[in-house]
Amino acid sequence: MERRLQVLVLDDEPIVGKRLQPALAKVGCDVEVFDAPRPALERLAATRFDIVVTDIRMDDIDGIEVLEKVLERWPDTRVIMITGYATVELAREAMAKGAFDFIAKPFKPQELRDVIAKAAEALGFAGIAHAVVGESS
Amino acid sequence: MATEHDEGVPAAPAALDAVSVERAFRDRPSFGIRARLVLGFLSFVGFAVVVIIGAWILLARLEDRLRFLEAVDRYTMEIQQTRRFEKNYFLHGANLQDMQDHLAEARRLLVAAEPDAAKVLTATELGRMRRHLDGYESALARLVAGAAGPGAAPAERSAIEAALRDNGSQMVAVALELAEKERASVNRTLALFKRLPVVFLVLLLAFSVIVADVLARQMVRPLGRLMNTTQRIAGGDFTPLTPSRWYRDEFSNLALALNTMMRELAHRQEVLVQSHKLSAIGTLTAGVAHELNNPMNNITLTAEMLREDYATLSDAQRLEMVEDLVTQVARAQRIVRNLLDFARESEITTERLDLGDVLRAATGLAANQIKLSGAKIAVEVAENLPAIHGDRQALSQVFVNLLINALDAVRKGGRVTITAGPAREAACVQVVIADDGCGIPAHVLPKIFDPFFTTKSKGKGTGLGLSVSLGIVRQHGGDIRVESAPSRGSSFTVVLPAAMVPRVDPTGSGPPTPSPASRPAPRA
């Protein structure tokens, strides 16, 4: 059986994870969701994920820090940032620091799937891209 | 600025007062300083005129008396002369004609002096004099008749002699007595005249002291009151002056002018508050828009997934998603409503406020600025904190301003603490907004409350935040103190008088404690 894409979603709004979990599972991802950065970082320290989706603005530790930690530990993991209105600056900073892409709130599930598909392609997961395209058509 | 007010909302007391106070001033009878000075001097003139008229009347009376005294003396002399000739007549039988002449002269004098005499003598005294003169005259007439006839009876002769002697001596006695009395009275009057200038001087002195004192008091008291008012105005208290006297004068006009000035100042202040509020709203809006993205994102994701998977979801799952939609919409609404409440232009209304509520509202409004700054914020409200009286919007504007200043000052990961508790001043509460940010250098500190003073870049700070906040707090009878040093961060303390406290007394006997009119001590 083909290896499934390992995705970690981190956003301090619980509903984001709750909705993205089935949305991404449908296109062949194994999804783990976190609504606090600390447990997510613990998990990331132990396990490698193909793709990490993280909100930039969070209370404790912000997305940039998560990005840095992830890339330090797993340099070929693709990190996708979720940004808000007033954090375009931060998004730019994130891109400079090696984020794969960013997506602005509010976004539709399909928009994220497209970005993930791009990232998967970059990682060499052709299957995901097909599944995504198949799903959206 | 809206001047009419909604029903049920208590009108701003200042606006109502201004009209009635002005009417109260205008309705008073006018009694100007010039009028009072004129009145003061007129009273002097009146006093002098009264004294002069009195002296003149007394002098006229004295003149009458002297003239009368002279008449009495001459009368007495004539009578005595008559009596001397009477004696001669009875001894030698001569001089009857002389007697008659002198008596006629005495009669003439009496008649001439009668108008004066009427002023000095009583009717009975005058009657007595006349009676004796009449008696003497008739006796003399009989003597003349008897003396003309050679055969005069000796008995009749002696009767006439007795009548003459009797009336004569009486006349002399009365006249002498009269002269004596008159002389004494004239001497008394003269003595009075001698004292008069001294008495007049003393009275004049006392009178001028009183008049000067009254006039000075009337000038000094309102001047002092106006001076206090200017200090009050400097402190930000714009309550209009009310009339304190029954009349209207130049000071009333000055008070009216001050009231107008205070109204204008209050109006300017309001405009300034409003314009700074708009700029604060601009700042807050950026944050609110960002904050809105979260519920919107939740709504988008949930709605999209509901549509996508509608057929495959269980009823329970669909219900859960719909409920998420409902709560997220409510959240969005709450975020917007907070800002709209703050932005709404409204009449100043004073109500009982819980400081904790106001602080929560303010931190809620700035929630995103807080998030964006990356600062930690802690709000601590003491238990059983007395309520305050004030305008909810205006006070949340103050706390938003101070909070945003603090957030601007701290670096990422800095701390801002908001502590509400009882103040050092009696019957006051205070809110301390402290940060561990960049602090304020000593040479800048005295300027931070000045309007338009800012160290922030153009477009970021208007420099009105603190001046507007201080204005609002002073209007509430409070004050803002600041302590800051570049190494320690800053702490702004807002002191506000507590409202009437109906203490929840377990025995139920404690009456409400009135909040004292005393204001917290002015900033040093």
Ligand SMILES: Nc1ncnc2c1ncn2[C@@H]1O[C@H](COP(=O)(O)OP(=O)(O)OP(=O)(O)O)[C@@H](O)[C@H]1O
């Ligand atoms: N908590 C603070 N820490 C350091 N400096 C402060 C603090 N609060 C105020 N200041 C200084 O006082 C100045 C005046 O503040 P004020 O709130 O009146 O205007 P502003 O903040 O510059 O402009 P605005 O409030 O319109 O955005 C600020 O520019 C800043 O230099």
Ligand SMILES: [Mg+2]
């Ligand atoms: Mg400010």
